[in-house]
Amino acid sequence: MSQYLTQYGELKAISTFNTYPDGQIKDCVLNEKVDIPTPLGLLTPQYEHAELRRKHIYSVSFFQSGKISRIALNEQTEVETPLGKLPAELITFYESGSIKRLFPLNGQISGYWGEDDEYDLAHELNFKFPFGSIRTKLIGIYFYENGTIQSLTLWPKETITVITPLGEQKVRIGLSLYPGGNIKSFEPANPIDVMTPIGLINAFDSTANGITGDKNSLNFTENGTIKSLTTLSSKTTVMNPDQTEKLYSPSLIQDVNGEEIFLQPLKIDFFQDRVCFNGQDEYKIGENHFKIEPYYKPIQNKCSDCASCTQCSLDLQKII
Numbered sequence: 001m002s003q004y005l006t007q008y009g010e011l012k013a014i015s016t017f018n019t020y021p022d023g024q025i026k027d028c029v030l031n032e033k034v035d036i037p038t039p040l041g042l043l044t045p046q047y048e049h050a051e052l053r054r055k056h057i058y059s060v061s062f063f064q065s066g067k068i069s070r071i072a073l074n075e076q077t078e079v080e081t082p083l084g085k086l087p088a089e090l091i092t093f094y095e096s097g098s099i100k101r102l103f104p105l106n107g108q109i110s111g112y113w114g115e116d117d118e119y120d121l122a123h124e125l126n127f128k129f130p131f132g133s134i135r136t137k138l139i140g141i142y143f144y145e146n147g148t149i150q151s152l153t154l155w156p157k158e159t160i161t162v163i164t165p166l167g168e169q170k171v172r173i174g175l176s177l178y179p180g181g182n183i184k185s186f187e188p189a190n191p192i193d194v195m196t197p198i199g200l201i202n203a204f205d206s207t208a209n210g211i212t213g214d215k216n217s218l219n220f221t222e223n224g225t226i227k228s229l230t231t232l233s234s235k236t237t238v239m240n241p242d243q244t245e246k247l248y249s250p251s252l253i254q255d256v257n258g259e260e261i262f263l264q265p266l267k268i269d270f271f272q273d274r275v276c277f278n279g280q281d282e283y284k285i286g287e288n289h290f291k292i293e294p295y296y297k298p299i300q301n302k303c304s305d306c307a308s309c310t311q312c313s314l315d316l317q318k319i320i
Contacts, residue, residue: 004028007066008036013047020064027061027070036060038068039097040079046072053107053118063095072106082147083127094145103140119155130181131162142214144179151176153213159189165224166192174213178222185216191233192218196226197270198236198290203229205265217265228269235266235295236277238288248277249295263297 003012004025011025013032020026030047045059061070070092078085081099090106093099104125107118122137129149136158142150153174154160160171164183175186191204205217208230217230235249253264269276275290276282 006036006062008038008068009034011036011060016058022064024064024066025062026064027058029056030059033074036068036071038071038091039093040081040091040099043071043077043079043091044074046074048074053113055106055108065095067093067095067097069093069095076104081141082143083141083149086125086141087123096145098145098147099143100145101140101142104138115156119157122155129162131164131183132160134160134162136160140212142176142212146179148179148181149177150179151213153211162186165220165226166194173208174216176214176216180222182222182224183220184222185219187213187216188218194218194226194229196229196268197285198268198275199292201229201231201236201268201292202233202294203231204233205230206232207263207265226270228267230265230267231295232263232265233295235293236268237291237293238277238281238283239291240283240288246281248281250297252297266295 002014002017003010004014004017006025011028011030012034013030014028015031017028018026030045033044033047035042035044046057047059048054049056055072057072058070059072060068063069072090073088076087076089079088079091081102086102087104088102090103091099092101105118105122107113107121109115109118119137124135124137126135127133137155139153139155141152144150151174154172158172161168162171162175162183164186169186169192170189171186172189173187176184178184187208188204191202194201194203203218208217219227219229221227232250235247238246238248248266250266251264252261254261267278269279273285274282275285
C-alpha cells in the first residue's frame with residue numbers, strides 16, 4: 001500500500017489510485033482511517049468496504065488542481081449545507097469548494113441489498129421553499145455554486161405537493177429550479193392538462209426513469225411559460241397552409257431484441273413563435289393549424305389464434 005501527500009493532509013494505506021497525466025492524484029481507495037479537513041469540515045473518507053450494502057468505490061477524488069471533488073464517507077455524517085445540517089454518505093464539490101451534490105445514502109443495490117432496504121434507511125427531511133414546505137425522503141440534492149438549489153431527487157415511493165406555474169401540483173421523481181428559485185421543471189405524479197401555444201395537451205410520462213430530478217418531462221421558461229412537455233395520451237395533427245397534414249403521436253417501439261413492445265412518448269418543445277416535435281420537425285405556430293386529440297394505444301395481441309378472437313380489434317386502452 002502507498003501514501004500520498006495532498007493539500008488536505010497525508011492519505012495513507014492507499015490500495016488503488018489513478019493519476020492525471022501530470023502525476024497529480026485523481027482518485028484513490030483508502031483502507032485505513034484518516035480525517036481530512038474538507039470545505040464542510042473534518043470528514044472521514046470511506047475505508048471500510050466489506051459491509052453488505054457498501055459500494056467498493058473511490059474514497060476521495062480530486063480536481064487536477066488538487067482541490068477535492070468528491071468524498072465517500074465511511075459512515076453517514078451530518079454536514080452543514082446551505083439548507084442547514086443534513087445527513088450525507090456521498091458529497092461532491094465545485095472546484096471553488098462549494099458543495100455541488102449531496103446524497104444522504106450511497107448503498108450498493110444488489111441481489112443481497114435491495115432498493116426497499118435502502119429506502120427503509122432513509123430519513124424524512126423537512127424543508128421550506130418559496131414553492132412550498134415539504135417533508136420527504138431524498139436520494140440527492142444538487143446545488144448551484146452559489147448555494148441555491150438546482151434540483152431535488154425523490155425516492156421512487158415519494159411524492160411532494162408544490163406550487164408550480166400550473167398551480168399546486170403533485171410531483172414524483174423530482175424537480176429542478178432556476179438560479180433565482182423559479183421552477184424550471186418537474187415530473188408530474190399524475191397526468192396534467194397543460195394549455196400550450198398550440199392548445200390543451202395532456203402532459204405525463206409514465207416511462208420517466210427517475211434517476212435524477214435534474215431533467216423532467218414538464219419544463220418551463222424562467223417567467224413560467226411552458227417550454228416543453230412529454231405526453232403519452234395526446235396526439236397532434238399539423239395542418240399546413242398547403243392543406244397537407246402530418247400526425248405526431250406517441251409511438252410503439254420494439255426493444256433491441258425485437259420482442260417486447262413499449263410506448264415511446266411524444267416530446268413537444270415551444271420557443272418563440274415555433275413548435276418542434278420530437279426534436280426534429282419544426283413549425284411556425286402562426287402559419288399552421290394544430291388539432292389536438294386524445295391518443296389511445298391499441299392493446300397488443302398476445303393470442304396464438306386470432307381467427308377465434310376479435311378482442312384485439314375491439315378494445316382500446318387509454319394511456320394515462
